[in-house]
Amino acid sequence: MSKKVAVYRKEHFNAAHRLNNPAWTKEENKAVFGLCNNDNYHGHNYDLIVKVIGEVNPSTGYVLDLKELSTIIKEQVLDKFDHKNLNLDTAEFASVNPTAENIAIVIYDLLRVKLDAGLDLKITLYETERNFVEYPA
Numbered sequence: 001m002s003k004k005v006a007v008y009r010k011e012h013f014n015a016a017h018r019l020n021n022p023a024w025t026k027e028e029n030k031a032v033f034g035l036c037n038n039d040n041y042h043g044h045n046y047d048l049i050v051k052v053i054g055e056v057n058p059s060t061g062y063v064l065d066l067k068e069l070s071t072i073i074k075e076q077v078l079d080k081f082d083h084k085n086l087n088l089d090t091a092e093f094a095s096v097n098p099t100a101e102n103i104a105i106v107i108y109d110l111l112r113v114k115l116d117a118g119l120d121l122k123i124t125l126y127e128t129e130r131n132f133v134e135y136p137a
Contacts, residue, residue: 004120006053007062009069013082016043017098020087041085046103047126048077050111054119064119076110100127104135 018041019033029037036042050073054063084090086098092106104125112121126132 003056004053005056005063006051007064007066007069008052009050009066009073011048011050011070011073011078013046013048013078014043015046015081015084015086016041017086017093018042019097019099021097041087044127047132048073048107049124049126050107051122051124052115052119053122054116064115072111072114076114077107080110100125100131100133101135104133108135 017036018038019036020029021032024032050069052064052069056063080090080092081103086093086103092110093102096102096106104123107125108121108123111123115121122134122136124132124134
């Protein structure tokens, strides 16, 4: 029987963004994205929960050293996105609409390559207290 355990790291970052599809008219963007299409952008206080699932290493007793996970998240997510305008200041969203869904996918991709392939990863991103996304679903 497999003895997989889930470990979690919760982080927080602040970022501004504007939801906009450049292929659409201004009216179409306003109709679909509403206030989130504000020409001057708007911001969120994001809560990020990173879930890593795997077998416990018999030598360490860890699935993954959470200090190591914290460092990876800081380098791959917080240093890139915290207190940034996602549309203007980040390469990851230069051509990707920074919806909560897309932000979660980008964070997943950034972290996935830094973790052992034998570990499973799930991202939960709270855009507001009531609105959040998970990837993969």
